[in-house]
Amino acid sequence: MTLKDLPDAKEAALQESNGAGDSKKLKKLKSVTPFQRFRKSLGGNISALIGLALILLVIGVSLAAPVLAPYQPDAQFDDGLTAAGEPIAPNQTYLLGTDPVGRDLLSRMLYGGQTSLLIALVVNVIAITVGTIFGLVSGYFGGFVDTVLSRVVDTMLAFPAILFAIALASAIKPSVGVAILALSLISWTSIARVVRGQVMALKEREFILAARSVGVKNSRILIKHIIPHLFSPLIVLLALTIPTTILLEATLSYLGAGVPPNVPSWGNIIQDGTRYYRTAPWIVIFPGLAIFLTVFGFNLFGEGLRDALDPRQKQ
Numbered sequence: 001m002t003l004k005d006l007p008d009a010k011e012a013a014l015q016e017s018n019g020a021g022d023s024k025k026l027k028k029l030k031s032v033t034p035f036q037r038f039r040k041s042l043g044g045n046i047s048a049l050i051g052l053a054l055i056l057l058v059i060g061v062s063l064a065a066p067v068l069a070p071y072q073p074d075a076q077f078d079d080g081l082t083a084a085g086e087p088i089a090p091n092q093t094y095l096l097g098t099d100p101v102g103r104d105l106l107s108r109m110l111y112g113g114q115t116s117l118l119i120a121l122v123v124n125v126i127a128i129t130v131g132t133i134f135g136l137v138s139g140y141f142g143g144f145v146d147t148v149l150s151r152v153v154d155t156m157l158a159f160p161a162i163l164f165a166i167a168l169a170s171a172i173k174p175s176v177g178v179a180i181l182a183l184s185l186i187s188w189t190s191i192a193r194v195v196r197g198q199v200m201a202l203k204e205r206e207f208i209l210a211a212r213s214v215g216v217k218n219s220r221i222l223i224k225h226i227i228p229h230l231f232s233p234l235i236v237l238l239a240l241t242i243p244t245t246i247l248l249e250a251t252l253s254y255l256g257a258g259v260p261p262n263v264p265s266w267g268n269i270i271q272d273g274t275r276y277y278r279t280a281p282w283i284v285i286f287p288g289l290a291i292f293l294t295v296f297g298f299n300l301f302g303e304g305l306r307d308a309l310d311p312r313q314k315q
Helices: 003-031 034-043 046-063 105-141 143-158 161-171 176-202 206-213 218-254 266-276 282-309
Strands: none
Touching: 046 105, 046 282, 105 143, 105 176, 105 218, 105 266, 105 282, 143 176, 161 176, 161 218, 176 218, 206 218, 218 266, 218 282, 266 282
């Protein structure tokens, strides 16, 4: 090798070194799984972590109600009312006070959390299942099928949601099952619209068109290729619709058309205290605060999930 060839040799060695570095970086990027990227993105979102902490706190306390509650939720006490028949203010015996019939408010709130969270979870599982089926069929097949199913969704959306739920719950004897049915019927339509839009965009993607061109059956395309791409938006929808359902259940129970009075829930506890909001405000304040913290936690966590699962939506 001559002296003239030395610069060329150095340049070649430098290019080879850069190429090796790029390949190492590429291997490192490939070694990071989607779950690790998701965990890193969510872990860096303080708001989402605060929301998750609130959710876990509410769920944990509600599940531990049989252990944490000092009394049975329907137990009435002779010393639970004043001599004038008014609820007792918070004290050492009744930490959050009592309700209008002398029951321990803390115990009712703990068990009421179980009822409210259970209804919200079941309602949203039903709503996501029904809404996903409607959205899949409507968005994928289009045409006449899409027109018919879209009109069904539009008809359901034409009714004021809360009035429809009240009418249904009033026509049947109030119970937890009736509350779940009423809330499910008004919750699936928005999910169906979101899924329909997602499917209509997905079915025009190259991998779906390629599968169709080689004769893959529609059922296999839906199950193997489209539904897996719906997991992320559905998880975000679940996290964001649960707080809405909690508020709707509380509204129904407050209006006397949801959970029956003998079953504790945050909504009917507030309803019990409306007549005493001046003399015994704690009956309204404490369950209202529980609803606020739960809804706030789910909203924070849902937004964090959305940003982690779909970074393109970050502002």
